[in-house]
Amino acid sequence: MDATELLDIIRGGETSTMQLKQELDEDKVAAEMIAMSNSKERKLTDNAEIARLFQQSGSLLADEMEVYGTSIDDIDEWLFAEYFKREFKRSFREKGLTYEEALKAKRVTRGGKATLAGLLFFGREPQAVKPALTVKVVSFFGNSLSALQYRSKPEDLRGTIPELFKQGMMFLKSSLRHAQQGQGFNSIGILEISQIALEEILQNALLHRDYFKNAPIRILIFDNRVEIISPGKLPNNLTVDEVKYGNPLIRNNLMVAFGVNTLPFSGLGSGLRRSLELQPNIELVNDVKGEQFIVKIPRIEEIG
Numbered sequence: 001m002d003a004t005e006l007l008d009i010i011r012g013g014e015t016s017t018m019q020l021k022q023e024l025d026e027d028k029v030a031a032e033m034i035a036m037s038n039s040k041e042r043k044l045t046d047n048a049e050i051a052r053l054f055q056q057s058g059s060l061l062a063d064e065m066e067v068y069g070t071s072i073d074d075i076d077e078w079l080f081a082e083y084f085k086r087e088f089k090r091s092f093r094e095k096g097l098t099y100e101e102a103l104k105a106k107r108v109t110r111g112g113k114a115t116l117a118g119l120l121f122f123g124r125e126p127q128a129v130k131p132a133l134t135v136k137v138v139s140f141f142g143n144s145l146s147a148l149q150y151r152s153k154p155e156d157l158r159g160t161i162p163e164l165f166k167q168g169m170m171f172l173k174s175s176l177r178h179a180q181q182g183q184g185f186n187s188i189g190i191l192e193i194s195q196i197a198l199e200e201i202l203q204n205a206l207l208h209r210d211y212f213k214n215a216p217i218r219i220l221i222f223d224n225r226v227e228i229i230s231p232g233k234l235p236n237n238l239t240v241d242e243v244k245y246g247n248p249l250i251r252n253n254l255m256v257a258f259g260v261n262t263l264p265f266s267g268l269g270s271g272l273r274r275s276l277e278l279q280p281n282i283e284l285v286n287d288v289k290g291e292q293f294i295v296k297i298p299r300i301e302e303i304g
Helices: 004-012 019-022 028-038 047-057 077-088 098-103 116-122 161-175 197-208 238-246 253-260 271-278
Strands: 135-140 149-153 219-220 225-231 285-286 292-298
Touching: 004 098, 077 098, 077 116, 116 161, 116 253, 135 161, 149 161, 161 253, 197 219, 197 225, 197 253, 197 271, 197 292, 219 285, 238 271, 238 285
Parallel strands: 135 219
Antiparallel strands: 135 149, 219 225, 225 292, 285 292
């Protein structure tokens, strides 16, 4: 049963026959959607919620969906050509493909429109089409999110995924202390939090967040900690303990494929585990009710 058929069943209200029950016995996600659509207490009417349930079943992938209102003109040809050459060691023309054929082959476009992953990695102005898919960054005085004073609050970060990663790391490195940790006076200070851990966590947020949620990633710096908050809880009933031990939380396969050749990213599903090895005091919070995943990293307390 595909997504279209199931939506037709739910919207048509024909959800209580024995024949339908037999069809759904092997499809737990479909069964959950049917049950929710019949519930008197809670109707399944939110399109994003329906989409996320399809995503769990593998029937619908946010990063491979066409972005309406876009066209091939929204893709930066130079960015894509450089990516293609990096992956295949030859240009798409040397591979015998036209530009349009190469875009389609790499799923950057589909049906004449940019896919979400294509737009976010190779788009000319991704936020002109998807304005909520930014990164909000704030450095606060104190340790409370409700604080009214901040040290630094730049404009929201905009651009492609590689550009967001670069800007996010620049904000983190410029806002955190570079401390003397045993090295000589003439040496450059060492970042108070492992840079590799920060890179892994930020990449994880950019690549594995829930793109059905129309919300930004947030990087929040407090006096005693850093928080990197991704829209969407852990997918497919994954737990924090499972993630800690290297179980991959891949939600956006196409995004991950593009990230392997554009970010310092291994694609092996071990980023958070590597971060914990380098920075063991990291706290992972799967906020199910708030539909978000939070990584909290304690800072070195400033003496005096």
